[in-house]
Amino acid sequence: MDSSVPATKADISMIIEAIGRLYGAIELWKNELHEEMDTELKKHRDILPQEMRLHKTEIKQHFDVTAENIQYDMRGAHKDKISVLNDRSYDHEQRIIVMEKQLAI
Numbered sequence: 001m002d003s004s005v006p007a008t009k010a011d012i013s014m015i016i017e018a019i020g021r022l023y024g025a026i027e028l029w030k031n032e033l034h035e036e037m038d039t040e041l042k043k044h045r046d047i048l049p050q051e052m053r054l055h056k057t058e059i060k061q062h063f064d065v066t067a068e069n070i071q072y073d074m075r076g077a078h079k080d081k082i083s084v085l086n087d088r089s090y091d092h093e094q095r096i097i098v099m100e101k102q103l104a105i
Contacts, residue, residue: 007015
């Protein structure tokens with residue numbers, strides 16, 4: 001085709017019709033995609049709340065176990081601290097007794 005020849009009304013009509021068909025095909029494709037997406041969304045809308053409830057229960061159970069472990073660890077640490085303080089106190093008493101004997105007090 002020679003590019004220097006001007007387009008005729010028939011050429012322009014043919015191009016407009018081709019663009020119209022292309023536009024129609026794009027609209028059809030767009031509508032099909034929307035329908036597929038809506039169908040998929042509806043499937044997941046039913047599944048998502050169930051999964052969220054399941055995960056909520058799992059997270060709560062994990063939190064409860066973690067809190068219980070922390071509480072148990074804190075009780076153990078508190079007992080260890082009291083034990084160490086008692087040992088130090090006993091050790092100080094023994095040292096004082098030894099010093100008193102040496103100084104004859």
